[in-house]
Amino acid sequence: MSQYLTEKVQEKRKAIDLSHHLSDLSRARATSPLKGLARYFGRPDLISLAGGMPNEAYFPFAAISGDALVPDSFSLASNQSESSLSWFWKLFGSRKEKTTSISIPKYPATKDDITLKVALQYGTATGLPQLQKFINELVGKIYQPAYSDWTTLVQTGNTDGWGRAVTTLCNPGEAFITEDWTYPSALAGSAPHGIHPVGVLMDDQGMRSEELRKLLAEWDESVRGCKRPHVMYTVPVGQNPTGVTMGLDRKKEIYDICVEYDVIIVEDDPYYFLQMGSYGAKLDRASQAMHADPESWLSSLAPSYVKYVIDYQGRVIRLDTFSKTIAPGSRLGFYTCNPRFAERLERAGEVSTQAPCGFGQSLIAQLLTTWKYEGYVRWLQGLAVQYKSRRDFLLDALREEFHMQVSVGTTSSWKGCTVYTASAKPKTGSSRMLEKRAYGSKALFSLVPPTSGMFVWLKLHFENVPGFQPDEEPNTMEMKLWVKLAEAGVLIGPGRYFASDQEDASPVDGHFRIAFSYASEEDFTKAVKIFGEVLREFFQEQ
Amino acid sequence: MSQYLTEKVQEKRKAIDLSHHLSDLSRARATSPLKGLARYFGRPDLISLAGGMPNEAYFPFAAISGDALVPDSFSLASNQSESSLSWFWKLFGSRKEKTTSISIPKYPATKDDITLKVALQYGTATGLPQLQKFINELVGKIYQPAYSDWTTLVQTGNTDGWGRAVTTLCNPGEAFITEDWTYPSALAGSAPHGIHPVGVLMDDQGMRSEELRKLLAEWDESVRGCKRPHVMYTVPVGQNPTGVTMGLDRKKEIYDICVEYDVIIVEDDPYYFLQMGSYGAKLDRASQAMHADPESWLSSLAPSYVKYVIDYQGRVIRLDTFSKTIAPGSRLGFYTCNPRFAERLERAGEVSTQAPCGFGQSLIAQLLTTWKYEGYVRWLQGLAVQYKSRRDFLLDALREEFHMQVSVGTTSSWKGCTVYTASAKPKTGSSRMLEKRAYGSKALFSLVPPTSGMFVWLKLHFENVPGFQPDEEPNTMEMKLWVKLAEAGVLIGPGRYFASDQEDASPVDGHFRIAFSYASEEDFTKAVKIFGEVLREFFQEQ
Known part of the structure; x- marks a missing residue:
C-alpha cells in the first residue's frame, strides 16, 4: 500500500x-x-521564593x-x-539471586545523577x-x-x-x-x-x-x-x-x-x-x-x-x-x-x-x-x-489431565488455528475397552494456545452437560461451574466478567480465563488435578 | 452549643x-x-489462577x-x-546527618513484615x-x-x-x-x-x-x-x-x-x-x-x-x-x-x-x-x-531592609491584627535629617506575620507609586513589579494567580506570596536586598 x-x-x-x-x-x-513563571526558571542565578516547596533538607531519607x-x-x-526449574528456585529460594546494589543519594555527585x-x-x-x-x-x-x-x-x-x-x-x-x-x-x-x-x-x-x-x-x-x-x-x-x-x-x-x-x-x-x-x-x-x-x-x-x-x-x-x-x-x-x-x-x-x-x-x-x-x-x-515455560507447563499439565484432540479450527473465531479440544481421560487402571470409550467421549472445553501474555482462554462445551437446555443461560452454567471450582480450591477468571457488553453477554458459550503468570509448578499441578475432577463431575464423565 | x-x-x-x-x-x-471474587480470597488453601499478576520472582528488586x-x-x-544554623548545615553538609537504615525485603521474615x-x-x-x-x-x-x-x-x-x-x-x-x-x-x-x-x-x-x-x-x-x-x-x-x-x-x-x-x-x-x-x-x-x-x-x-x-x-x-x-x-x-x-x-x-x-x-x-x-x-x-526559624529569618530580614511600622489593623480583613507596614529606610550614610524624612515616608507594603505554613502574604500599596491612577488596574502594577523583580533575580508568587475568580480579581490591591520554605539563609538575605532595591526604585523612593 x-x-x-x-x-x-x-x-x-x-x-x-x-x-x-x-x-x-x-x-x-x-x-x-x-x-x-516557567520562562524565568532557566536563569541559573535566580532565587526562587515562589513555589511552596519544602527544602530537601527536610526529606527524611539521606x-x-x-x-x-x-x-x-x-x-x-x-x-x-x-527454565521451569529457574522459576521454581526463584520461588523457593533454593538458589540465591545475583544482585547489584543501586543507590540514589539526596545530592548529586555529578551533574546527571538521579537524586x-x-x-x-x-x-x-x-x-x-x-x-x-x-x-x-x-x-x-x-x-x-x-x-x-x-x-x-x-x-x-x-x-x-x-x-x-x-x-x-x-x-x-x-x-x-x-x-x-x-x-x-x-x-x-x-x-x-x-x-x-x-x-x-x-x-x-x-x-x-x-x-x-x-x-x-x-x-x-x-x-x-x-x-x-x-x-x-x-x-x-x-x-x-x-x-x-x-x-x-x-x-x-x-x-x-x-x-x-x-x-x-x-x-x-x-x-x-x-x-x-x-x-x-x-x-x-x-x-x-x-x-x-x-x-x-x-x-x-x-x-x-x-x-x-x-x-x-x-x-x-x-x-x-x-x-x-x-x-x-x-x-x-x-x-x-x-x-x-x-x-x-x-x-x-x-x-x-x-x-x-x-x-x-x-x-x-x-x-x-x-x-x-x-x-x-x-x-x-x-x-x-x-x-x-509457564505457558508450556500449564498446557502440558492440561494435556496430562485430559485427552486432548488437536484439530484445525473451523469456526469463524478460530478458523485455521490449531485447536485443542479436551475430553475426559479414562480413570487410572481402566481396561483398554474403557479407555477406548473415554477417548471417544464428549468435548469438555477447547482452547487455542496463546503466543503472548499471561492467559489461557477456555471455551466450555456446556452443550455436552447431560440435561443441558439450549435456552438455558450459559452464563448461569459458567457461574455454577466457577463456584464449584472455587469451592474445590481453584480460583480462575469467569468469562462473563470480560464481556464488553455486560447486559448482553455473548450467549453462545461459557469461558474461563486461566492466568499462568503467578502460580508455582506445585500449585499448577494441584490446580489442574482439581480442575479435572470438578469438570468430570460437572459433565458427569465419571 | x-x-x-x-x-x-x-x-x-x-x-x-x-x-x-x-x-x-x-x-x-x-x-x-x-x-x-473477593469472598473466596480468604481461604488459605485456595490456588488462584484468576488475577493477571506477575510472580514476585520477576520483580527485579530483591x-x-x-x-x-x-x-x-x-x-x-x-x-x-x-535553629537557623541547623537548616544551614543541612543544606551545605557541614555536619553529617544521623541516619538509621530501614529495609524492605521481598519476602517476609515475620507475618506482619512490610514486603x-x-x-x-x-x-x-x-x-x-x-x-x-x-x-x-x-x-x-x-x-x-x-x-x-x-x-x-x-x-x-x-x-x-x-x-x-x-x-x-x-x-x-x-x-x-x-x-x-x-x-x-x-x-x-x-x-x-x-x-x-x-x-x-x-x-x-x-x-x-x-x-x-x-x-x-x-x-x-x-x-x-x-x-x-x-x-x-x-x-x-x-x-x-x-x-x-x-x-x-x-x-x-x-x-x-x-x-x-x-x-x-x-x-x-x-x-x-x-x-x-x-x-x-x-x-x-x-x-x-x-x-x-x-x-x-x-x-x-x-x-x-x-x-x-x-x-x-x-x-x-x-x-x-x-x-x-x-x-x-x-x-x-x-x-x-x-x-x-x-x-x-x-x-x-x-x-x-x-x-x-x-x-x-x-x-x-x-x-x-x-x-x-x-x-x-x-x-x-x-x-x-x-x-x-525560617519565617522568623525572613521577617527579620524584611525588618532589616525596610522601616517597619507596627500597628493594629483596622481594615475588615486585618481588624485587630498586628500589622507590619514597610516603608523605605534612608540610604546608608544619610544624615539624621534624611533618616527622619524616610521614616515618615509612604507605605510600600503591609503584612501580618503568619502563624503557620510556608508563606508570607504581602499587600502592596500601589496607591503610593507616583503617578498612580486610581482607575489603573492594580494587577497590571503587580505584574510590572513582578517582572522587574524576576529580571533582578528574585522570583515570588504574583497574587493574581491565587484569585478564586480569575476574571474578576479583587481590584483593591496588588499582592505577592513569598515562600520561606525552601531558600537558604544566604539566598534569603540576597533576595531581600534585591527586593528592597527594586521596590524603592518602583515607588521612586531613591
Whole structure:
C-alpha cells in the first residue's frame, strides 16, 4: 500500500492535526497559571521564593537503594526442565539471586545523577528527565514511530493512562470501539462518564477487520443513540482475557479502516514483551530455542501500532506500563503519541497525580540507566522465556489431565488455528475397552494456545452437560461451574466478567480465563488435578 | 452549643447519611466486577489462577532500603541562631546527618513484615495494611473524629484527593465555596468539569463566617446561574496563599452554617503540622521555646474540622498529605471521612491510580512504623521549629531592609491584627535629617506575620507609586513589579494567580506570596536586598 513508508526510506514527517478529537473536558483543561513563571526558571542565578516547596533538607531519607537483580537473571534457554526449574528456585529460594546494589543519594555527585533532591521534590507531570530519556531511547529503538514529533509522557500505569485518554478524547454519551472481550477496569473507568464500549467480534488475531468495517459503515446514529465512534480501545498483544495477538497485516487493515473513518486508536499494550512464540509438543521444544540475539528477538515481535509501517498520521496513543516488566506496584507507565494529545494528557496529569511517585521513579530510572538499553532488553527476553515455560507447563499439565484432540479450527473465531479440544481421560487402571470409550467421549472445553501474555482462554462445551437446555443461560452454567471450582480450591477468571457488553453477554458459550503468570509448578499441578475432577463431575464423565 | 460533644464525654456515634451529596459521576462508579471474587480470597488453601499478576520472582528488586533520618534530627529549641544554623548545615553538609537504615525485603521474615512481594504486587486502592494502620492511629490520636465509623483512605497527594472529591460531590455546572484567595491547582482541576469556585471574603483567620452566611442566605439561583453550593473547599491552616490559620471558634461557626445550609466541607490541610506560633521580636524569642512535651504541642494546634468538637455529623472530608512532612515526591496522602464517601472515593481510585506506588508506600510505611507514632510526632515538632526559624529569618530580614511600622489593623480583613507596614529606610550614610524624612515616608507594603505554613502574604500599596491612577488596574502594577523583580533575580508568587475568580480579581490591591520554605539563609538575605532595591526604585523612593 502506497501510503505506508518503506522500512528503508523511513521518511520523518509530522503527525497530522487531530485536535478535532479532543473532548470538551480536555479542551477546558488549562495550564496552571503558575506555569507562566516557567520562562524565568532557566536563569541559573535566580532565587526562587515562589513555589511552596519544602527544602530537601527536610526529606527524611539521606539516600535510598535497592538490591537489583542482574539483567541476565533468567536464562534464555527455553528447555522445559531447565527454565521451569529457574522459576521454581526463584520461588523457593533454593538458589540465591545475583544482585547489584543501586543507590540514589539526596545530592548529586555529578551533574546527571538521579537524586532524591529532585525525585522527592515537586516536579512536572513529565517526570524525571533521566527516566524520560530512557523511555525515549526505548520507544525510538523498539517501537519506531513514523513521524518526527512523537512524544512520550509518564503516567501511573495503563489504567490511569486509559482513564486520562478516554476523557481526553470522548464526551459523555459517546461510544468507543473495543474487542468483544476486554479488560473490565477499562470499562469501569469510562462507564461513569457515560462513555460506553461497542464490542467487535474477534478471531485468533483479535479484532476482525471486516467486522470493524461493517460496524462503522453500517453505524446508524438513530438506532445506536450516539454518533459513530471515533475512538478505539484495543489490547493487541496477549489480549486480556483471550490471549490472542495481532500481527502486522491485521494491524495495517485495522489502521486503514481507522483512517477511513477517522478513528483514534488507543493501544493498551502491557504484554508486548511477553511474546513467547507458538506452543509445540514437549519433545520438539529443545530445538525451539528463543532467539539468543536480542535484535532478532525484538524484530520477531509483533510491531506496535505506532510503528512507521502503520501509524503514518499519528492517530495512535500507545500505552506502556512497567507493571509486567518491573512490577505492578511501580504504578508507572508512559504514553507514546502525537504532541497535541500528549500536551492535553499532561494537563490531565497535573490536576490529578501531578507526577508519578518519586521513590518509584528514581529507583526504576536508576535501575534502567544502570542496566542500560541492552540490559533491559536482555531482562525482557529472559522474562519472555519464563512466561513461555509457564505457558508450556500449564498446557502440558492440561494435556496430562485430559485427552486432548488437536484439530484445525473451523469456526469463524478460530478458523485455521490449531485447536485443542479436551475430553475426559479414562480413570487410572481402566481396561483398554474403557479407555477406548473415554477417548471417544464428549468435548469438555477447547482452547487455542496463546503466543503472548499471561492467559489461557477456555471455551466450555456446556452443550455436552447431560440435561443441558439450549435456552438455558450459559452464563448461569459458567457461574455454577466457577463456584464449584472455587469451592474445590481453584480460583480462575469467569468469562462473563470480560464481556464488553455486560447486559448482553455473548450467549453462545461459557469461558474461563486461566492466568499462568503467578502460580508455582506445585500449585499448577494441584490446580489442574482439581480442575479435572470438578469438570468430570460437572459433565458427569465419571 | 448543645450539639457539640464535650471533650470528657466523647459519645461515639455514626455519621449521618449524606448520600444525597454524591454526584452522578460518583453514583455511576461501580465496583469492578472482579471484586466479586473477593469472598473466596480468604481461604488459605485456595490456588488462584484468576488475577493477571506477575510472580514476585520477576520483580527485579530483591530488597530496597533507605538511610532514614532519626526522628529528633531537628532541634526543638527555637533559639534563632541555633535553629537557623541547623537548616544551614543541612543544606551545605557541614555536619553529617544521623541516619538509621530501614529495609524492605521481598519476602517476609515475620507475618506482619512490610514486603516487596506485597507492596510491588497489584493491590487494592486502600493501600498497604501496615500504612493504613499507622494512618488510623495518627487520625484517632491527633484529629479525633466524633463518629465511630470514620474511615481513612490513601490517595496520591491532595491534588488527587481534591480532584476525586470534587467529582464525587459535584455535577457539572455546580459551584463550590472557597476562600477569596486559594490554591490555583484546586481550581484548575475542577474548572474543566464546569464546576466553578465562589470566593468568600477572608480575614486573618481565613473565611469569614458572616460573609459565608450572607452568600448562602442570599443565593439567588436565577442570578447566579446555578443552585446554591453544597460543597466547600477550604485550606484552614497556613492558608495558601495568605498564610492565615483558623481557630476552633471560627471553625465551629463555619461548621454550623454548613449544617444549616447542608454543605460538605473538604478540608485540604497540608500545613497542619507547620503551626509555629506567633512572630515575636528577636530579643523576646529565647523565652518562646517550643513546647517540649509533644502532647502539649499537639494540643496547642488548631483542631481539624473532623475533630469531635466540630464534625458531629460526618460532613467533613479531610485531606492529609505527606508532601510537606515527608516529601512532595511521596505522592501519598489520605482522606479521613465518613464511610459512604470513602467507598465512592475508593472506587474513583480503582479506575485511575489503582493504589499509590508500592516503592513509596513501603518505604514510607517502614519509616513510620520504625519511628512509631511518638517518633513521627517528634519529627513533626522538629519540622515546625524549622519553619518557625525560617519565617522568623525572613521577617527579620524584611525588618532589616525596610522601616517597619507596627500597628493594629483596622481594615475588615486585618481588624485587630498586628500589622507590619514597610516603608523605605534612608540610604546608608544619610544624615539624621534624611533618616527622619524616610521614616515618615509612604507605605510600600503591609503584612501580618503568619502563624503557620510556608508563606508570607504581602499587600502592596500601589496607591503610593507616583503617578498612580486610581482607575489603573492594580494587577497590571503587580505584574510590572513582578517582572522587574524576576529580571533582578528574585522570583515570588504574583497574587493574581491565587484569585478564586480569575476574571474578576479583587481590584483593591496588588499582592505577592513569598515562600520561606525552601531558600537558604544566604539566598534569603540576597533576595531581600534585591527586593528592597527594586521596590524603592518602583515607588521612586531613591
